Amino acid sequence: METIVVEEPTTYINHQHTVASWLLTYDHKRIGILYLIVVTFAFFLGGLFATLIRLELATPAGDLFSADVYNRMFTMHGVTMVFFVLVPAVPAVLGNFAMPLMIGAKDVAFPKLNLLSWYVFTIGFIFTVASMVLGGVDTGWTFYTPYSTQGSESNVLLTGIGVFITGFSSILTGVNFMVTIHRMRAPGMTWFRLPLFIWALYSTALVMVLGTPVIAITLLMLVLERGLHLGIFDPRLGGDPVLFQHLFWFYSHPAVYIMILPPMGVISEVIACFSRKNVFGYSFVAFSSLAIAVFGFLVWAHHLFVAGISPYSALIFSFLSFAVAIPSAVKTFNWTATLYEGAIWWKTPMFFVFGFLGLFLIGGLTGLFLASLGLDVHLTDTYFVVAHFHYIMVGGAIMGYFAGLHYWWPKMTGRMYNDTLGKFAALLIFVGFNLTFGPQFILGYLGMPRRYHVYPPEFQVLNVLSSAGASILAVGYVLPALYFLYSLKFGAKAGANPWKATGLEWTTQSPPLPENFRTTPVVTEGAYAYSKREMRVA
C-alpha cells in the first residue's frame, strides 16, 4: 500500500516567506493584508482616544484632562478614525483582497501603484502618529481656520502634512479600482453580472478620484498659510474663513460616502448569501450606489448651515440633503425585500448585517433631522450630531466592515473562526453601541454641546450610560481580534466555499493561488444565482 503524501497547496501566503516578499509584494491579496495590519492598529489607537474621552465624560467636571488636552483627545480620535480607519477599511482591506477575485482578474490594473498606495498610506499615518507623540492637534479633525492657521499652537503643520500625504493613497486606489473594473473583468462578466460589492467599490472609487484632490489642495493652502504666511483665509486681510469650510466639506461630505458605500456593498453580498436569494432589485441597488456617489457631491454646505452662509444657498443644500437620502432608502428597501421569503442562515456575518440594518436606519433618519434647517440650528454642534454620525459610521460602516471580515476571513486565511464567539461579539457590539450612542441623541437634543470636556451635572446620568456602553463596546471589538488570531493557527480548514456562496472568489481555493485562478473564468450567469435547491444549507 503506497503512502499518499498530500502536499499543502500553493497559496498566496505560503509561496514566499520572507518579510521582503511581503513588503515588496505586487499581489493585491498581500497588499490587502498589509492594509489590514495598519488599519487595525489605527482602529485600536483611535479606540484608545475614545476610551479616554468617555472616561473624562463620565463626570461633569473636567477632572481627568484640561480643556486643552481634551481638545487634542477628540481631535486625534477623529483624525485617526476618519482618515486611517473609516476611509480605507472596506475598500483597501476587503476591496483590495476580494475585488480582482470577484471579477475574475489576476490582479488590479496597476499592482505596483497598489503597493505605492499602501506605502503612501503608511507614511502618512506615521507622520500623523508622530504629530500625536509630539503633543497632537487641538483644532478638531475639521481644522477650521482661522484657529488652525493662526490661533492654535499645536502640531497643525505635521498633522496637515500627514493627512495630505495619505490622501494620495486614496487617489491612487481610486484610479486603480476604476480602471480594473472597467478593463479587467473576466469574459462574460458584463456590468449587470457584477456583484453589487463591485458596483459599490466603483462608486466609491469615483468619489475618491473626484473628491480627495480637493481636500489635498485645501490642506496645502492651510499648510502654506500657517507655514509661509500666505493669506487666503486670513480675516485680517479680508479673507474668508468660511471659504476653508466650503473647500474642506466639498471633500469631507463625499468622504462619508467613501466610508459607507463599500460597507453597503458588503451588506448586499452577505445578505444574498445568507438569505440564499438574489438581491431584490439588483439594478436599483447598483444604480443607487452611483446616485449616492454623485448626489453626495451636492450637499456639503449642510455642514455650514450656521457658519454664516446665505439662507438661500442653505435652502438649496437642505433640499439636496433630503434628496441624497433617497438612494440609501432604495437600498434599505431592497435589502429588506431580499430577506423576505429567504432562507435565513444565522451565521456571524448575518448578525453583523442585521446590526447594520437597524443602526444605519437610525443613523440615516437622524441625518434628515439635521438636514432640516430649523432643527439644525438647534442641533448642530451638539451631541445629536455626534450620535448621528457614529450611528452611520460605527453602526453602519464598521458593522459592514466586520460583516465583510467575517464573510471573507475563510477565503483570506483558509481558516474558520469560532462562529459562536463571533455571534457573541456581534451581540456585544450591538448592545454596547446602542448604550453608548443612544443616550447621546437625547443629550444633544437637551443641548449638551460637542467638543466640551465639562457639562452641567443634570447630564451626568446619560453620560455615565454612554461611558458604560463604551466599555461593553470595547470588549466587543477586542474579541474578534482574539478569535481571528486564534483561528490562524487552530481554526478548522475552510475549504473553497464554506458559505456555499455564488461569486467567482468562492470557486477557487482558500487561501487563493498567487495568480488567483489557474484558468481565466468565463461568466455565464448573474451574480446571485442561488437556486431553490440550495435554500437549505445548514
Added chain:
Amino acid sequence: MPNGTIAAHDEHHGQHHPALQHHFQDLEQQHEASTLGMWLFLVTEVMFFGGLILAYTLYRVWYPTAWALGSEELNIYLGGFNTIVLIGSSLTMALAVRAGQTGAQRATVGWLLFTMALGLTFLVVKFFEYKEKFERFHVPGANFRFEGPESPHVQIFFSLYFALTGVHALHMVIGVGLMTVITLMAYRRRFSPEWYTPLELAGLYWHFVDIVWIFLFPLLYLVDRSHHIV
C-alpha cells in the same frame, strides 16, 4: 495538468512583447488600462487646481479693484512669452508622440529634448518673475509691502498668485523629470509603433500642465489691462 497553466504559459513566454505585464491578457488591454488610468489621474488634477480656482474666483468677485491692482504688477511680457513657450512645448510634445507612433526613433528623442528645453525655459523665466516679486516685497507674509489702496486684499491676490503658479511650477518640474526618463527610454529604443504607452502618457500629462497655464495667464496677468476697474 490542465491547459492554460504554468507549463502552457512557458511555451508562449518568448512570444509576447517584453513590456507586457503578466496580469494583462494582451498589449491592447494594457494600453487601454494605462491610458484610462492617466486620464483619471488628470481628473484628479483638474479638481486639485479647481480648489485654488474656487478661491481665486470668490476673491475676484469680492475684490475686483485689488485684483486689478495686483494683476498690473505682473510682467505681461514675461507671462506672454511663457505662454508661447509652453504652447510651443505642447506642439513639440505632440510631434514627439507622433514620431514615436511612426517609429522615428531619432525624431522622438529630438522632439522630446526640444520639449524639455522649452519647459526649462519656462521655469527659468518663472524664476526671474519670482525674483522680481521678492525684490519688490510682493511676497505675502510679514515683509509684504504694497503702496496703494486695498493693500490687504492685494496680499490675498499675491497669495493666490504664488499658490497657483507655484503648484503649476511644481507640476512643470515633475514634468521635466518625467521627460528625462521618457527621453532616456526613447534613446534606448524602448518605443516602437507597437508600444509607446509611456510616451503617450507623458504627453497627456504635459498637455494638461499646458492647459492649466492657458487659464492662469489670463486669470492672473490680464485682469484689468484696459483699466476699466481702476
Added chain:
Amino acid sequence: MAGHISPKSTYLTIFGALMACTILTVVAAFINLGNLNFPVALTIAIFKATLVVLFFMHIKYGSSLTKLIVGTAFFFLGIMLTLTLSDYLSRGWFTAARGSTSAASIPSITGPLTTGARPLEQTPQNNPPK
C-alpha cells in the same frame, strides 16, 4: 497597437490657432469691454483648452469612455464653483440695508461681513455686567 496618427499639418494648424488666440486674448485685454472682459478672456481660454484636449491629447479620436471622463471632470469642477458661488453671491439678498436685492449694489458687500447684519447694539441686555 492602433492609435490614431494625426498628420503633422494638423498639429501645426492647431498650434497656429493657439498662437492666434493668445494674441487675441492679450489684445482683447487692452480693450475696454467693461464687464465683458472677464467672460471674453475665459471663453478664449476655454476654446484654447478645448483645442489642446481634442487634438493634442487626441480626445477627438478617443473612446466615448474617455470623453465621458473628461466631461465628468469639468462637470464636477462646475458644481464646486457654482454651488459655492450660490452662497457667496446671494449673501445679503433681501436683508441688506436700503432694501436692495442685489449683493453687488451694496458698497460694503465685499469682505467677511456680508450678511448685511448691523453690528450688535450696545444695550445693557447685550452687555451684562461681569
